Amino acid sequence: MPIPDFQTVMLPLLQFSADGEEHSKRSALEALANAFSLTETERRELLPSGRQATFDNRVAWATTYLKKAGLLASTRRAHFRITDRGRSVLAENPERVDMKLLERFPEYLEFRSPGSDDGAGAPALTNEPAVEQTPEEEIEAAYQRIRIDLADELQQQIMSCSPAFFERLVVDLIVRMGYGGNRKEAGQAVGKSGDGGIDGIIKEDRLGLGVIYLQAKRWGGSVGRPEIQKFVGALQGQRARRGIFITTSFFTKEAVQYTSMIENKVVLIDGEMLAQLMIDHGVGVSPVATYEIKRVDSDYFAEE
Numbered sequence: 001m002p003i004p005d006f007q008t009v010m011l012p013l014l015q016f017s018a019d020g021e022e023h024s025k026r027s028a029l030e031a032l033a034n035a036f037s038l039t040e041t042e043r044r045e046l047l048p049s050g051r052q053a054t055f056d057n058r059v060a061w062a063t064t065y066l067k068k069a070g071l072l073a074s075t076r077r078a079h080f081r082i083t084d085r086g087r088s089v090l091a092e093n094p095e096r097v098d099m100k101l102l103e104r105f106p107e108y109l110e111f112r113s114p115g116s117d118d119g120a121g122a123p124a125l126t127n128e129p130a131v132e133q134t135p136e137e138e139i140e141a142a143y144q145r146i147r148i149d150l151a152d153e154l155q156q157q158i159m160s161c162s163p164a165f166f167e168r169l170v171v172d173l174i175v176r177m178g179y180g181g182n183r184k185e186a187g188q189a190v191g192k193s194g195d196g197g198i199d200g201i202i203k204e205d206r207l208g209l210g211v212i213y214l215q216a217k218r219w220g221g222s223v224g225r226p227e228i229q230k231f232v233g234a235l236q237g238q239r240a241r242r243g244i245f246i247t248t249s250f251f252t253k254e255a256v257q258y259t260s261m262i263e264n265k266v267v268l269i270d271g272e273m274l275a276q277l278m279i280d281h282g283v284g285v286s287p288v289a290t291y292e293i294k295r296v297d298s299d300y301f302a303e304e
Contacts, residue, residue, distance in 0.1 A: 002042075003036075003038065003042050003045060003054055003055050003058070004036055004058070005058060005132040005133070006057075006058035006059070006061045006062045006065070006132075006133075006134050007062070007096075007097075007098040007099060007132065008096075008098075009032060009058055009059055009062040010062045010065065010066060010096075010097040010098060011094065011096055011097040012032055012035050012036070013028060013032060013059065013062050013063065013066065013072075014066060014071060014072070014082065014086055014089065014090060014097055015090065016028055016031050016032065016035075017072060017080070017081065017082035017086065018082060018087070018090055020081065020082060020087075021081065022075050022076075022079050022080070022081050023079065023080060023081070024078055024079050025059075025060070025063070025078040025079070025080075026078070028059060028063070028080075029055070029056060029059055032055075032059055033055065038055060042055065043055055047136060047137065047140055048140045048141075048143070048144055049136075049140055052136070054137075057134055057136055057137070058134055060134075061134040061135070061136075063080065065099065065102060065108070066086070066097075066102075067080070068102075068107060068108050068111040069085075069102040069105045069107060069108035069111075070083055070085045070086075070105055070107050070108075071083060071085055071086035071089055071097075071102075072086055077301065085105070089101075099112075136293065139291070139293070147276075147279060150275075150279060150285065151272065151275035151276055151279060152275075154275040154278055154279070154284060154285070155248070155271050155272070155274075155275050157284070158218070158248050158271070158274070158275075159218070159220065159248055161218075163218055166216070166218045166248070167190060167216065169278075169283065169284065170190060170214075170216045170246060171183065171186045171190050172283050172284075173274075173277060173278060173281060173283050174186050174190070174202055174214075176281035176282065176283055177277070177281055178205075178206070179202055179203060179204060179205070179212065180202040180203055181202075181203045181206055185203070186202055186203075190202065190214060190216070199214050199215050199216050200213070200214040200216070201213055201214070202214055204242070210242075211240070211242075212242050212243060212244055213234070213235055213238065213240050213242070213243040213244075214243065214244050214245075214246070215231045215234075215243065215244070215245045215246065216245075216246040216247075217245075217246070217247045217248070217249075218247075218248045219247050219248055219249045220248075220249055221249055222249055222250055222251065222252050223245070223247045223249060223250070223251050223252065223255055223270075224251075224252045224254060224255050225252065225254040225255045225257075225258045227245075227255070228245060228251075228255045228258055228259060228266065228268075229258065231243060231245055231266070232262060232264055232266060235264050235266075236264070240264075241263075241264055241265060242264070242265045242266075243264065243265070243266045243267070244266070244267045244269060245266060245267070245268050245269070246269045246274060247268075247269070247270055247271065247274075248271045248274065249270065249271055250270045250271060250272070251268050251270055255268070256268060
């Protein structure tokens with residue numbers, strides 16, 4: 001089944017705690033994963049940042065919201081227990097425990113208030129339907145939307161630039177990614193070969209222990225299998241085994257399938273991937289704002 005959102009987790013988490021015993025965060029995760037019949041793949045699914053499991057994040061936020069409403073209480077580090085208020089809520093046999101239900105408790109309303117210190121990281125109360133995402137997921141979703149828009153804008157800029165500028169762009173990216181030696185060396189290597197479909201020969205590492213053959217095309221149309229075959233033929237003519245084909249457009253399905261069947265290692269970089277790599281390596285973009293999300297360092301508070 002799909003990974004449940006953090007509000008859907010609230011009632012099962014409260015029911016798991018109904019025995020009144022102290023429970024650890026880890027035991028709750030295992031019990032809830034089993035209750036929702038999550039597969040190992042679903043358990044390992046990460047947030048877009050790749051730094052935390054999605055399910056773990058949602059359980060953590062469900063726990064936080066229930067604590068803020070006074071339904072659960074922390075007992076010690078990474079442990080909690082149900083409160084009398086939590087038992088009262090369960091005695092009502094609710095079909096669902098969510099943010100709307102929690103609004104009956106003043107501690108929760110204070111937490112969710114935009115002006116409160118505790119609620120700085122929580123979505124403000126509105127008349128809109130309750131959110132499905134945790135605060136981290138909302139931030140990461142917004143970040144991904146910004147990144148998609150930026151990548152689209154980059155692709156438009158690339159298509160409007162001259163072939164000479166595109167060549168310099170490719171050189172800058174190659175160097176930022178750690179290939180080609182220094183910028184001067186990479187600039188001299190790219191665009192100088194002209195040998196049967198090869199646009200450049202760059203160093204695989206800064207010491208020049210290996211080389212990679214490069215083809216870069218600022219095209220508007222698709223790149224099909226014939227173009228890749230020509231490039232592969234040029235590689236074989238040089239007895240080369242590795243190559244990169246960069247285009248501002250996209251590769252056809254046949255072109256992609258062809259590269260998976262040949263012995264040579266050929267990496268295909270289309271316009272979308274090119275834009276993403278530029279963002280990742282700071283080529284043609286500049287930072288506007290930086291937001292750092294922090295969490296409590298449990299080790300700091302551990303007493304011997």
